[in-house]
Amino acid sequence: MTIKPLNLHVHLKPISWLKYSREGDLLFASSKDQSVSVWYTHNGQLLGTFKHSGAVNCIDVNAACTRLLCASADMKVTLWDVQTGAQLLSVDFATPTKVVQFSEGDKQFLAVTDSSFKQTPSIQIFKLPEEGTESRSGKLIPSRKIEQKDKITSAAWGPLNKTIICGFDDGTIRTFDAESGKQLGSTREHTHTVVRLSFSKDRMLFMSASTDKTAKLFESQTLELLKVYKHSDPVNTAAISPIKRHVILGGGTAAQDVTTTVKKQTYFDTHFFHQVFEEEIGTVRGHFGPIHFLAFSPDGKSYASGGEDGYVRLYQLDRQYLSMEDTPEVGLDEE
Known part of the structure; x- marks a missing residue:
């Protein structure tokens, strides 16, 4: 997807x-x-x-x-x-x-x-x-x-x-x-x-x-x-x-809080989990810094993320996601 x-x-x-x-x-x-x-x-x-x-x-x-x-x-x-x-x-x-x-x-x-x-x-x-x-x-x-x-x-x-x-x-x-x-x-x-x-x-x-x-x-x-x-x-x-x-x-750890012994992240992604089974079903590539806020739209067809980098990223969830069954086996990714 x-x-x-x-x-x-x-x-x-x-x-x-x-x-x-x-x-x-x-x-x-x-x-x-x-x-x-x-x-x-x-x-x-x-x-x-x-x-x-x-x-x-x-x-x-x-x-x-x-x-x-x-x-x-x-x-x-x-x-x-x-x-x-x-x-x-x-x-x-x-x-x-x-x-x-x-x-x-x-x-x-x-x-x-x-x-x-x-x-x-x-x-x-x-x-x-x-x-x-x-x-x-x-x-x-x-x-x-x-x-x-x-x-x-x-x-x-x-x-x-x-x-x-x-x-x-x-x-x-x-x-x-x-x-x-x-x-x-x-x-x-x-x-x-x-x-x-x-x-x-x-x-x-x-x-x-x-x-x-x-x-x-x-x-x-x-x-x-x-x-x-x-x-x-x-x-x-x-x-x-x-x-x-x-x-x-x-989430994520800010660059100034990361020690030199820990590999620094390039992207900070949004992680999708199944609510009932507690399993991660996919990630969507995110910001160039920790994510501070996530919100679904009222109709659930989009979501927004706000990060340390000052960007707001607005995602429109496509038909494939909206029609997928709520099972932990189905994954999603962003290009």
Whole structure:
């Protein structure tokens, strides 16, 4: 099978996050170069950019694709109007913000702060003003604040906004009641940092990507470990196909972290695994540096990868892949 990408290049520093619009016609990409770009997915045309004063660590887009949330190293969460590019709201924090995400229904958002400047890591939940009133809302005060001793590396709303699921620097995954902030469960299936969490379409399953060279599949409500996918390098990102029993993994070690005794990689590839059988079914040639983010389109017919090299690679999956049976014997490659 031949899978050829569109190479989208406007960023000068590593890609930190990717987000498809709900319809899949737009792809948003954030970068450490203090900007967010927006692309048409059908032809890879650049639609526009949003400029920040610090590295952008995470982004999210509401269901109607009218509002863009950005968490950045300038200690802010910023809300933008997607159509006009106008900044609607800016929330100040005492530390850089690492993660931001709209709740289901887009009436709230969560923000994760780190331990910089001797601050306590936290998950903070805010109620969003009604559209059209954001600039008049004044200073936003969190409705809930969940503080933790350990560094929070990733966080996301659980099913129906009832819980918040978080990954931590010590390898643990914890779930909290979104209303009370009470910890409901915890598991430590990883031996190193949980870099990223990604969810299935119905949010009943999620994957954790870890620097311990594994990605793992969990049940969202119970944190029960279901599957383990082993990799040869640290895993920075993983994604679950919305239409097939496949998952994809990406990662790698940056050149400056590779010792002279270890062979340096030329390419950093996306690895396809069978979700149930845990077997690798193929690889797709990737970036000239570690892969930091992978995302499937909502219809599952394409996926995007963002890397250390500043490129976003957009892959349209062909008929052969989409019609192939979900068996571990079938492989795929990219020319």
